[in-house]
Amino acid sequence: MNIRDAILEATRVGAKYIYRKQGPIIKPTNTIDCCIICTPWKKVPRWEPRYDDLVSVDWYVVPEKGSDKNV
Helix, strand or coil: CCHHHHHHHHHHHCCCCEEECCCCEEEECCCCCCEEEECCCCEECCCCCCHHHHHCCCEEECCCCCHHHHC
């Protein structure tokens, strides 16, 4: 799905994160941190997506159960 639909679906099902198969896990927020890149080692605020990220249709929702295990 596209990034907008992934964010809306994550909100609908109560999940916190979205991702692409070849990219980091992203936590979209309405805070000063904007979108947060989540890795197993740290969380980096203010992700700046590239054009390819914005037009991609391979975004997925991270299932809530166990989603914090790797971020």
